[in-house]
Amino acid sequence: MGFEVDREIAPGRTDFASNLRKDQDGEITMAALILCFLLGCVAGLRSLTAPAVVCWAAHFGRLHLAGTRLAFMGHWPALIVFTLLAALELVGDKLPKTPARTGAVGMIARIVLGGLSGAALAAASGISLFLGTVAGS
Numbered sequence: 348m349g350f351e352v353d354r355e356i357a358p359g360r361t362d363f364a365s366n367l368r369k370d371q372d373g374e375i376t377m378a379a380l381i382l383c384f385l386l387g388c389v390a391g392l393r394s395l396t397a398p399a400v401v402c403w404a405a406h407f408g409r410l411h412l413a414g415t416r417l418a419f420m421g422h423w424p425a426l427i428v429f430t431l432l433a434a435l436e437l438v439g440d441k442l443p444k445t446p447a448r449t450g451a452v453g454m455i456a457r458i459v460l461g462g463l464s465g466a467a468l469a470a471a472s473g474i475s476l477f478l479g480t481v482a483g484s
Contacts (some may be wrong), residue, residue, distance in 0.1 A: 379472035383465035383482035390461030390483065393440075394453070395433040397464035397483070403424040408470035417467040458484050 374477035398420065403423035404410045404442065412421040419425050437446055465483015466476050 364373075366383040376472075376474050379468060379474050380478060380482050383468050383479045385466060386464040387483040390457050390464060393433065393436060394437045394457045394460045395429060398460055399426075399429040399433040401464045401467045402429045405467075405471070410468065412445075414466060415467075415470040416418055417470050420467050 386397045386400065389400065401410065402420050402425050405412050406423070406426050410418040410421070412418045412478075420429075440448075448454075462480040465479040465481070466477075468483070469476050469479020
């Protein structure tokens with residue numbers, strides 16, 4: 348038992364496929380914002396890990412940053428720099444003379460680098476850079 352779908356569309360109304368595309372775009376936008384938020388959570392734990400993850404994702408072709416202001420994160424020098432800095436941060440945090448994570452410099456770095464990572468993901472996803480930056484912060 349199936350049903351027939353009326354293919355005629357009333358004036359001013361869209362077809363089912365257009366509505367489906369709108370719904371899919373909404374889901375893609377929400378998924379991208381959730382990923383920006385999760386990158387911000389990662390940056391809250393280790394400030395340089397989130398940009399390193401974005402660089403690796405761009406390097407492997409999962410994020411397409413070409414043609415955006417953040418295209419530099421897709422190039423290999425940024426990949427090397429962020430990866431080395433993330434590894435040095437991991438080692439440096441274990442040293443006894445490391446300042447508190449809740450200090451002003453550490454908090455500002457976490458917020459800025461989380462926002463940068465969120466903005467890169469937003470640019471690759473085609474959503475608002477502002478929303479990606481805020482979600483990543």
